[in-house]
Amino acid sequence: MSQDLLTLSSPAANRVLAEYSEDPLGFMTRCAREFGEIVPFRIEDRLICLLTNPMHITEVLKDPLLFIKAKDLQILHGLLGNGLITSEGDFWQRQRRLTQPVFYHQRINSYGAVMVDYTKQMLQTWCEGEVRDVHDDMMRLTLNIVMKTIFNRDVTDGEASYVAHALDEAMNWFVYQMNNSLVEEQDSNVDRRYQDAIALLDDTIYAMLKHRRSSGEEGEDLLGMLMQVQDADDGSRMSDRQLRDEVASLMLAGHETTANSLSWTWMLLAQHPEVQAKLKQELKMALDGRTPTVSSLSQLPYTHMIIKEAMRLYPPVTDVSREATRDCEIGGYFIPKGCTLIASQWVMHRDPRYFQHPEVFNPERWENDLEKQLPRGVYFPFGDGPRICIGKSFALMEAVLILTTIAQAFELELVPDRAIELQPSITLRPKHGIQVVLKKA
Template sequence: MNWFDSKRRQNFLIWEWFPRPENIRYRNAISAMDDTIYKIIRQRRESGEDPGDLLSMMMAARDEDDGSGMSDQQLRDEIATLMLAGHETTANALSWTWMLLAQNPDAEVKLHEELQQVLQGRSPTIEDLPQLRYASAVITESMRLYPPVSLVGREAVEDVEVGDYFIPEGCVVMLSQWVMHHSPKYFDAADAFQPERWLGDLEKQLPRGVYFPFGDGPRICIGKGFALMEAVLILATVAQQYQMKLVPEHKIIPQPSITLRPEHGIQVTLNRR
């Protein structure tokens, strides 16, 4: 992530293979990740165990044409994708959510009123999700203001005109969630944290492409449903037990790398409820 952000700042003009310190750290990080992943795959193959987790399901999958299974390289690629797309994005979304709740105590109070009413001190389950409407709105609003992925690209498969612009085949068009999510044309008080705006049918009323934290079209994030479920359940679980307060004087700077994350982290103090 740090390497990608550095390359973005350099307009991707410096070659990856050039022995700069950041390139060496990048290759070492990839190597360490690969060593870990291949070790997990090797141990699973040697043990022959099938605990029913995602790795075992991928190892059991067979090609419809020739019946072959995934190679170690294919498994590695799938696991690396899940580590980045399935972990870091949700972690970032929750990090920004805790920051926004700490900055907006009125919203935090409303969240806890709902958690007390719905859960009454017990841990949340999937069955509780329909009743955790404000908690869900908190996550939705957090991803509006700080979308875990703030920029996506799409390649034109044919010549096309969009508005007054001609886009030739093969041209890559960049779409910014950050820009659309902060547009005063579609959102009142666009820079304000207002989870209440999502308690009605706002998301259905918005034109397509205005709110798209998970992308859109055929390549929309395959984990959208799981990520939303996971984020709301984690928010409800942790918020029942702790209140987070931001550490004063610690600067929080959004870093638009592959994902949108706090460049120097978000420092908080935990107070048990």
């Protein structure tokens, strides 16, 4: 017999919204430590449950029909439309099936040279002793790479700035919506900037689609492959509107997560010179100054561990939320239709039940296949289940290739006395960037 959620301990309703708005990551962590494996609480009229049992997390993420994307992500339809990130049900299944071949391993590997070439182009603009915001640099670099892989051409500064501006405004708008949900009179300027940015993004993407259509060339880039895929049942192809939505989703997911992961990695390396020294030693032995390639990846186990550990401490996405489409049961507790279920990477990745000294940056913890020894639902930086990030292999390969290319040329030292503040939004960004001083390696 299932039990009622009200029988569980939960944080007091009158302090939930204030604590969550002020520090969502701290709030979730405290809930997990104080109240157990299912923590119910309310924000406005929404019943929310934080899950901290890996089996419960896996159960929710493996069933995309019973547990759909929650309302907090659905408000991004203006940016992402009905793309893979936001679509649901049969339509999502169809789009996932159509898009999956675009991300087959051999296709992803072909983009390795693009990633390294663009990184080298960026390094030509870097100078010894210069102070830079490495987050800005990683955002621009990964955006240029994903635009090249989508459209197979170097985007103009204008095109890149329009896309970057739209994504920045979307992040700011999302944070504003989450933090001001109870404010009756919302700031119309925030909404207007968001809508203007989306319109500019639409103009940019549709112009590229129109150019591709008029040229008569479909190409072997991501856009070309998306244009060519056909539904096996009816032979239909994606409309321009659907192509726009999938391209916008690729732009967000294809550069934002990698850029943030690399930014946090540079911060951690600067804070831990002993790890940076081991990285340099591995690069010397494996590459000896040679340009990294896809074939080099297998020779860089410590580099992979650095990325994996950085994503443990600073996951690209801090939590995934799902909404129950009907009454159901989890862990012996009744879950009503409409209840929002949250699985927090931030909480699980720092859980002392599974990670010794969880707050410590220790890449060596991933030796001896630790990930395979962990229960499923403990470490999931790219999500899990059928809706696991379709670009996971792309992102991991990109992170390692960019990290190794830069680390062979420069060391990055943090500018002293500059606070680095977390900004949990759709992704986990450094709110005011990460200021570094460049030093020749």
